[in-house]
Amino acid sequence: MPELPEVETIVRDLICLQGKTISEIVELRPNTVINKTQLDLTEKIGTIKSIERRGKYLLFVLDSCLMIIHLRMTGKLIYPADKNSIGKHTRAYLLLTNGEIVIFNDIRTFGKIELIGLDDKHNTMATLGPEPLTEGFDKAYLSNICSSKNTNIKTILMDQTIVAGLGNIYVLESLYRCRISPETMAKVMTARQIDKLVKEIKIVLLKAIECNGTSISDYRRIDDKKGEFQNFLQIYGKKLCPLDHPVKRIKQGGRSTYFCPECQK
DNA sequence: ATTGCTTCCTGAGCGC
DNA sequence: TGCGCTCAGGAAGCAA
Numbered sequence: 545m546p547e548l549p550e551v552e553t554i555v556r557d558l559i560c561l562q563g564k565t566i567s568e569i570v571e572l573r574p575n576t577v578i579n580k581t582q583l584d585l586t587e588k589i590g591t592i593k594s595i596e597r598r599g600k601y602l603l604f605v606l607d608s609c610l611m612i613i614h615l616r617m618t619g620k621l622i623y624p625a626d627k628n629s630i631g632k633h634t635r636a637y638l639l640l641t642n643g644e645i646v647i648f649n650d651i652r653t654f655g656k657i658e659l660i661g662l663d664d665k666h667n668t669m670a671t672l673g674p675e676p677l678t679e680g681f682d683k684a685y686l687s688n689i690c691s692s693k694n695t696n697i698k699t700i701l702m703d704q705t706i707v708a709g710l711g712n713i714y715v716l717e718s719l720y721r722c723r724i725s726p727e728t729m730a731k732v733m734t735a736r737q738i739d740k741l742v743k744e745i746k747i748v749l750l751k752a753i754e755c756n757g758t759s760i761s762d763y764r765r766i767d768d769k770k771g772e773f774q775n776f777l778q779i780y781g782k783k784l785c786p787l788d789h790p791v792k793r794i795k796q797g798g799r800s801t802y803f804c805p806e807c808q809k
Numbered sequence: 810a811t812t813g814c815t816t817c818c819t820g821a822g823c824g825c
Numbered sequence: 826t827g828c829g830c831t832c833a834g835g836a837a838g839c840a841a
Contacts, residue, residue, distance in 0.1 A: 545834060600835080617834045618819080633819090652818045654835070668836075695812065704836075712834075761821095761833080797813070799834070 546615045547600060548676065548709030549752035550763050550771065554621060555597045557766045561623070561646070565591045566606065568639040569657065576635040576648070578658040599672045599708030605662075612658045612666060613648070618762045619655030622647040651762065672708040676745055681707055683739040690730035690738060697733060698726035698796050701745075710745070713758055713780045716802055718745045720779035725808040726801050727794075751776065779803060 546554070571577045590606030597603065602621075604611035613621070622629060623646045630637065630647060636657055638646040648657065660666055674680035689706055690697070700706055701715040710718075719726050722740045724733075733741075757763055757771030760781065764770060779802050782791050789806035 614835080616836080650818095651820070652834080654817065693811090699812090702835090798815080800832090 545617045545711060545713070545761070546619070546757070546763055547711035547714055548597075549714070549749055549755075549773065550757035551597050551600050551602060551615070551709070552753050553756045553765060553771065554615075555595050555602060558595050558602075558621070558623065561592050561640075562594060563591065564644070565641040566611075566638050567641045569611075569636060569659075570639060571636045572630075573635040573653065576650075576653075576655075576657060578656055579660060598669060599675070599704055600711070601669060608662075610660050610662055610664075610666075612656075612660065612669065614656050614658075615650070616652070616654035616656075618651040620649045620762070620764060621766050622649065622768070623766045668704075671705050673704065673706045674708065676707050676709055677749055681742065681745075683735070683742050686742055687733075687735060687738050690733050693730045695730060696726060696796065697724065697728045697730050697741075698801060700730050702797070702799070707745075709749075712799055712801075713760070713777070714745070714748055714752065716780050717778060718748050720785070720803065720808060721748065723808050725805070726796060726803050 569577055569580065571580065590608035593605045593607060595602065595604055600614065602613040602615070604613070625645050625647045627645065631649065633649045633651050634647055635650045635653065635655070636648045648655070658666070674685065689700065693700055698715055698719065701710050702712070716726065718741060722737065722744050724737055724741060752758060752773040755771055755773035755776065756765060758773040758777070759770035760774050778786050779791060782802060785791055785804035785807055787807060789804050791802050792805050794801050
């Protein structure tokens with residue numbers, strides 16, 4: 545399930561596409577490519593000027609428009625690839641003018657490729673909160689948010705309008721490392737806890753990027769290699785915490801939460 | 810306005 | 826062997 549470190553890894557892996565030109569987006573499953581009419585098909589779709597990341601979104605800045613890809617849980621990009629690699633779960637592929645292709649596979653089909661004008665605002669991206677690895681995400685910012693919200697800290701950190709790019713794995717890992725219970729109401733978080741949490745989130749994300757992400761189930765790099773951060777997980781998916789206490793599993797907002805009631809108060 | 814629940818989808822894993 | 830059930834999950838959309 546790609547979160548910030550996984551998407552960042554994919555963006556870095558795709559840097560070799562910069563300067564190449566897309567001639568066609570071939571949609572194999574309906575509703576995979578949104579606003580395809582944005583493209584002027586009489587022209588080349590466009591040269592890839594840059595590939596960037598915002599939250600969990602991949603942004604292809606083309607000279608004609610912006611192509612936004614969200615992988616959701618099971619979306620994968622494969623490059624280099626050839627047509628023999630197109631399979632049952634291939635939802636679309638990009639055809640380049642040099643004959644190469646970039647395959648978009650997605651088992652659960654929640655992923656999307658969306659095209660918008662260079663100056664248009666994307667309805668969700670426009671509401672994203674700050675990037676967690678920038679100075680805009682600091683203790684003052686998170687304190688202010690926490691004081692005004694009537695929910696638990698895990699739900700706060702999962703909210704993309706508050707901070708963009710965190711998902712279940714990195715939120716739970718960060719909370720465990722800070723010894724903060726995910727059930728703690730945001731309002732009662734102390735200044736010290738919030739400071740520690742902000743710092744730990746940055747440490748965990750940087751380490752996960754260095755490891756090229758977490759390959760627990762579906763996530764793979766564009767060459768199908770796994771990330772390595774699953775080797776450093778302390779709480780997500782575990783039966784015992786690193787101190788051998790039993791890990792408790794609950795649901796918060798319909799999502800699995802793993803935590804150690806002994807370590808996290 | 811804010812919070813929370815349901816929905817989308819497929820494959821894996823389980824019990825019987 | 827195979828059926829039916831549950832679960833995984835981001836975020837849109839809707840309900841309270």
